[in-house]
Amino acid sequence: MRGLSIAFPAQAGSAAPFVAVEGVNLDVADGEFVAIVGPTGCGKSTLLNATAGLLTPATGTVSIFGDPLAGLNRKAGYLFQAEALFPWKSALENVAIGLEVAGTKQGEAREKARRWLGRVGLSAFADRYPHMLSGGQRKRVGLAQVLIRDPKILLMDEPFGPLDAQTRQIMGNLLLDLWSADRKAVLFVTHDLEEAIALADRVVIMGAGPASRIIGEWRVSLARPRGMDVRLEPAFHQLHREIWAMLKDEVVKGYRQSEAVG
Numbered sequence: 001m002r003g004l005s006i007a008f009p010a011q012a013g014s015a016a017p018f019v020a021v022e023g024v025n026l027d028v029a030d031g032e033f034v035a036i037v038g039p040t041g042c043g044k045s046t047l048l049n050a051t052a053g054l055l056t057p058a059t060g061t062v063s064i065f066g067d068p069l070a071g072l073n074r075k076a077g078y079l080f081q082a083e084a085l086f087p088w089k090s091a092l093e094n095v096a097i098g099l100e101v102a103g104t105k106q107g108e109a110r111e112k113a114r115r116w117l118g119r120v121g122l123s124a125f126a127d128r129y130p131h132m133l134s135g136g137q138r139k140r141v142g143l144a145q146v147l148i149r150d151p152k153i154l155l156m157d158e159p160f161g162p163l164d165a166q167t168r169q170i171m172g173n174l175l176l177d178l179w180s181a182d183r184k185a186v187l188f189v190t191h192d193l194e195e196a197i198a199l200a201d202r203v204v205i206m207g208a209g210p211a212s213r214i215i216g217e218w219r220v221s222l223a224r225p226r227g228m229d230v231r232l233e234p235a236f237h238q239l240h241r242e243i244w245a246m247l248k249d250e251v252v253k254g255y256r257q258s259e260a261v262g
């Protein structure tokens with residue numbers, strides 16, 4: 001992203017467009033895992049949506065492997081907080097559907113989907129419908145549904161947000177296992193600084209909006225593979241303290257902003 005600004009049309013009571021993010025520069029290397037953290041409403045999802053090609057920049061550019069992005073980003077797979085499973089399809093059918101729509105024969109797509117369900121630990125649940133799975137299991141199906149298409153870039157927006165704290169950690173570790181087997185560039189949006197440090201190579205902090213920008217970034221040099229106990233390491237706590245010293249003021253500003261508008 002180079003000089004990226006995103007504005008939304010003026011709302012009632014305001015003459016000017018609302019500038020959500022302004023002048024954002026961010027490079028993500030091939031195979032790098034970058035987490036974006038910032039206060040509520042600062043524009044994290046907006047940045048991700050611009051990278052997905054769902055929003056057009058007011059100024060600046062998004063380039064994907066060197067080519068300016070025009071239209072939808074077809075190299076990216078997107079995992080949202082909200083679930084995108086079809087309720088009337090089984091876990092297996094949900095994982096296979098993306099390939100089938102793209103033209104893969106049903107038998108081959110389902111064979112691949114079976115392998116992916118195995119990789120996310122759900123071999124025994126292939127025939128279950130989403131309502132017969134736990135929240136964590138549905139997230140696993142969602143991960144397999146995105147990864148089976150082998151996107152070069154993964155865009156993740158609070159993907160484990162609705163899960164309980166322990167399941168979030170387990171899902172984070174599953175994601176790291178899958179990612180380390182086949183490194184993709186990851187942009188992972190979260191408001192949870194611990195989650196960001198535990199997962200990422202680099203943590204990028206956004207300031208409170210409007211016209212939010214990147215105000216800091218830290219390289220996470222904790223060794224990989226990282227297990228659940230990485231959060232207990234002194235180096236983890238040291239980094240958390242450093243980043244939080246900057247983030248906490250922005251979090252307070254962010255809440256004030258959201259109250260002022262709401």
Ligand SMILES: Nc1ncnc2c1ncn2[C@@H]1O[C@H](COP(=O)(O)OP(=O)(O)OP(=O)(O)O)[C@@H](O)[C@H]1O
Nearest residue numbers: 008018020039040041042043044045046047191209
């Ligand atoms: N379609 C839209 N029209 C107008 N304003 C919008 C639109 N989408 C987002 N915004 C505003 O842009 C700002 C950034 O929103 P965004 O959802 O990107 O923030 P966020 O950092 O992802 O927030 P959260 O952590 O609460 O999910 C907010 O002030 C939001 O109200």
